[in-house]
Amino acid sequence: MPPNNQTEWRPTGSSLKPLKAVIPFIRPYSGTLTVAIIVLLAASAATGSLPLAARYLIDNGLASGDSAQIDFYFKVVVVVILAISGLSAARLYLITWLGERVVADIREKVYAHVIRQDPTFFEITQTGEVLSRLTTDTTLVQSISGVGISIALRSSIMLIISVAGILYTSPSLTLMILVLVPAVVGPVIWISRKVRKLSRTAQDKVADSSGMASETLNAIQTVQAFTLEGLQSRRFGDAVEASFLAAVKRIRIRFVMSFGSMFLLFGAVTLVLYMGTREVLAGNMLPGELAQFVIFTVLLGSSGAMLSEMWGEVQRAAGAMERLIELLDATPTIHCPENPLPMLHPGEGRIHFDHVTFSYPSRPDTKAIDGFNLDIASGETVAFVGPSGGGKSTAFQLLMRFYDPESGSISIDGVDISAADPKDVRSLVGVVPQETMIFGTSALENIRYGRPDATDDEVKAAAIAAAADEFISKLPKGYDSFLGEKGTRLSGGQKQRIAIARAILKNPPILLLDEATSALDAESERLVQEALEKLMQDRTTIIIAHRLATVLKARRIIVLDEGSIQAIGSHAELVAQNPLYARLAELQFRSAEEDAQAMQTVAANA
Ligand SMILES: Nc1ncnc2c1ncn2[C@@H]1O[C@H](COP(=O)(O)OP(=O)(O)OP(=O)(O)O)[C@@H](O)[C@H]1O
Ligand SMILES: [Mg+2]
Numbered sequence: 001m002p003p004n005n006q007t008e009w010r011p012t013g014s015s016l017k018p019l020k021a022v023i024p025f026i027r028p029y030s031g032t033l034t035v036a037i038i039v040l041l042a043a044s045a046a047t048g049s050l051p052l053a054a055r056y057l058i059d060n061g062l063a064s065g066d067s068a069q070i071d072f073y074f075k076v077v078v079v080v081i082l083a084i085s086g087l088s089a090a091r092l093y094l095i096t097w098l099g100e101r102v103v104a105d106i107r108e109k110v111y112a113h114v115i116r117q118d119p120t121f122f123e124i125t126q127t128g129e130v131l132s133r134l135t136t137d138t139t140l141v142q143s144i145s146g147v148g149i150s151i152a153l154r155s156s157i158m159l160i161i162s163v164a165g166i167l168y169t170s171p172s173l174t175l176m177i178l179v180l181v182p183a184v185v186g187p188v189i190w191i192s193r194k195v196r197k198l199s200r201t202a203q204d205k206v207a208d209s210s211g212m213a214s215e216t217l218n219a220i221q222t223v224q225a226f227t228l229e230g231l232q233s234r235r236f237g238d239a240v241e242a243s244f245l246a247a248v249k250r251i252r253i254r255f256v257m258s259f260g261s262m263f264l265l266f267g268a269v270t271l272v273l274y275m276g277t278r279e280v281l282a283g284n285m286l287p288g289e290l291a292q293f294v295i296f297t298v299l300l301g302s303s304g305a306m307l308s309e310m311w312g313e314v315q316r317a318a319g320a321m322e323r324l325i326e327l328l329d330a331t332p333t334i335h336c337p338e339n340p341l342p343m344l345h346p347g348e349g350r351i352h353f354d355h356v357t358f359s360y361p362s363r364p365d366t367k368a369i370d371g372f373n374l375d376i377a378s379g380e381t382v383a384f385v386g387p388s389g390g391g392k393s394t395a396f397q398l399l400m401r402f403y404d405p406e407s408g409s410i411s412i413d414g415v416d417i418s419a420a421d422p423k424d425v426r427s428l429v430g431v432v433p434q435e436t437m438i439f440g441t442s443a444l445e446n447i448r449y450g451r452p453d454a455t456d457d458e459v460k461a462a463a464i465a466a467a468a469d470e471f472i473s474k475l476p477k478g479y480d481s482f483l484g485e486k487g488t489r490l491s492g493g494q495k496q497r498i499a500i501a502r503a504i505l506k507n508p509p510i511l512l513l514d515e516a517t518s519a520l521d522a523e524s525e526r527l528v529q530e531a532l533e534k535l536m537q538d539r540t541t542i543i544i545a546h547r548l549a550t551v552l553k554a555r556r557i558i559v560l561d562e563g564s565i566q567a568i569g570s571h572a573e574l575v576a577q578n579p580l581y582a583r584l585a586e587l588q589f590r591s592a593e594e595d596a597q598a599m600q601t602v603a604a605n606a
Contacts, residue, residue, distance in 0.1 A: 016314065018322040022145050025102045033149075036094035040154055043087035046080055048161040051295040053077050059288030091150060099146020103138045110134055110327050118334040119402050120361045125327075133327055137320035144317035152310050158303035165296035169289055173276055177297065180271070181304075184264045189308065191257040196312070198250040205243035212239055265301070272297060333361075334401060336421040343420055344413040347428045349509035349540030351376040351399070355408035358398060358563075368394040370563035372408070378509075379538055381553060383545040385584060386560035392544045395560070396512050399542075401425045412510065430503035432535075434514040434544075436495040443472045443498070444479040450502030459505060466501035466531040468494070492516065493524030500531045511536060513543040515550055546588065557581070 026033060053076055061070035114121075114130055166174045216223050216232050223232055276293060279285040356372040359365070369391050376382055384392040397403055398410055401422040409416050417425045430450075439446055447459045447468075454462075460479065463469045471494050475481035483489060483498075490498070496516060503511060513532070529549065545551045551571050559566040559574065559581045567578040574581040 016318045018325055019144070019314070019318050021321055021325050021328075022102065022141060025105050026098070026145060028105075029098055029101060032094055032098055036091060036098065036150065037153065039087050039091045039094065040150060041157065043084055043091055044154055044157040044161065046083045046087060047158065047299070048165065050077070050080055050084070051165060051292040051299075053080055054295060055286075055288035055292035057288070058291055059286045063287070091154075095146045095150040097146070099142045099148075102145040103142035106141060106324060107134060107138050110138070110324055113328055113330070116332060117330055118332040119397070120333060121330055123360075123362050125330075130327065133320075133323050137323050140313075140317050140320035141324065144313055148310060148313055148317065151306055152314075155303040155306040155310065158299050159307065162296045162300035162303065166293055166300065169293045169296065170276070170279070170285060173272060173279070173293060176272060176275060177300075180268045184261075184268050185304070185308075187264065188257070188261045191253065191260065195250060195253050195257060198246065198253060202243060202246040202250055205239070205246045209236060209239035209243055212236055269294070269297070334404060334422055336423070337419055340421040340424065341415050341419045343415055343417075343424045343428055345427075347509035348378040348413050349428070350378050350413050351510065351540060351542075352411045352414075353395075353408070354411070356398065356405045356410060357407045358394065358403060358405045360394075360403075367563050369398065369405070372564060374558065374565065376540055376542065378540055380555060381536060381541040381543065382556045382558055383543045383551050383554035384558050384560055385545055385551065385581065385588075386566075387580075387584065390560040391563040392560055393514065394563070396431075396514065396542070396544070399510075399512065400429050400431070428508050429510045429512060430506045430508035430535075430539075432496070432499045432503050432511070432513045432532075434516050436499040438483050438490065438495060438498065440484070441482065442477075442480045443475065443483055446483055446498055447501045447505060450505030451507075454505050459501075462501045462505040465504050465534050466497045467527040468497040468501045468531070471497075491524070493521075493528055496528050497531055500528070500535050504535055509539060511539045511541040513541060515544055515546045548585070551585075559584075 053073060057070065057073040057077065060066075061073045111134060114134075166177065212232075213236060216236070223229060273290075273294065276285065276290040280287055280290050351374070353372045353374040356369055357367060358369040359367050372391075372395065384395065386392055398405060399412075399417075401417050401420075404418045409418060411417060412425065412428060439449065443463075444456065444459055447463055448454055450462065451458075456479075460469065463472055463479075472479055472481070513536075543550055543554065545554070545557075548571075551557055555570070556568055557571060557574055558568050559578055561580060566580055567574055569577065571585070575585055576582075
């Protein structure tokens, strides 16, 4: 897949086969489609009869000077025009509706499918790519699944009608048209290919510049902190100028094309008219027949142009559909087995790692977890400590069944989790991550992510238990306050307490705590520790510890390095016996003064 996600331009399909996949999405609306096609046929028939009406108007009405006849033919024309307008509007409505409906269904289905994928999928597929498929590609499909079908059908029908029409009116003039068409269409097609290529370059350049803008605006503080405003403006300016130059190139060619195609087209029409007029003068043709011929020719030209335009659309849509199918065909390696083992509810929180070995799919040669054996009793608190890359987060991921072990097994309450529904497993596990994700909604709703069916009172009770109630109440709109994109309106400690409130609300028997590395001030630290204390009560807790205070709370400390357990013991034991731990303790835990402070907190809470 192409690495550039910002490009609005999307590659075309190599074949039209992927378009077949649109059919199942259209099928539920086959009633609407049928009505639309009937309307379309009727509209085409009405349009096709217009030249005939014009001819009779001229030859029977004008030629005879019979005003009653003329009135009659004009009435017929008005009725036909009314029919064409009404039917065309109805067609437009039905067809556009169909396109919008189909693309909405595709979007919903793709999103629902993608959000259920396992982490491996997201390692391979960039989120930007998924997003552009959800937006740009579905829009491309929309254009063909509704309006496209309609234009293609209508143009094909009109093409057939108008060819039959000119043949019927004057075979000799038709022959002339057949000679003229390639002379006009050939150069136009050739130039428009060139234009398309140049448009693509221009669009790529625009994408480059907007990619640059979004990157720098997202990192605005870094840019300003390094006072790179001037440099970035210059770079952005260069990118914009490049896109302008690409656009100018395209405009120049369009200038030539516009001139050439107009001249050729009108020239050809004039030539046909001239020849036709001579036929009329020679008495081989009636004036009305000439008018009929010319109108048919115009219909022929416009439907031909429409069809050639559609061809490009169809190819683009095929490419888009191909990419959407790719997403829809992705199957998560972690899925619910056919007969999943039920987990215990409410769970006791007993955890057993049995000779677990695991490598990330993207790095099959390195064992992230290697021969991991560990029993954790119900309600116990253990701490994972180890150097960066030791496998602590990986153990968490395995416990939540984001990945399955390569060999060995993990069980919760005696049930092998790889034989259970991952949703069922995850319902037993609460996570307080290092970096709390805050969603762009209110404080109330943000906490409710812990358990979507919780009542407002339950959410507030959880907030109180997490020591989050105080700061939330002080927000401008209390619990209804919008927490801002990515929670930029909250401090680190406040975000952590939101995460803790979520976990309290979820009330799982197992708690996974990835302690934040960033230090909080003493007061926030105390509040967070208190909240955690409440949360950890009566739960099996595994903490990835970065603070001495936390380590001291754990009965057992597990020292993890290179994916395997190096030592197990209490802080005092490990400091004395395990050199790796002793060094980590010295480096990783905070300075002696802060430690003393932390110990006081522990003492105060004990
Ligand atoms: N998604 C991934 N794909 C491939 N390898 C990974 C992935 N995530 C982690 N790893 C690798 O697995 C090993 C264990 O990583 P893990 O994240 O479990 O370490 P950690 O103990 O949590 O480290 P830290 O303290 O820095 O968070 C590392 O070598 C890491 O590079
Ligand atoms: Mg980690």
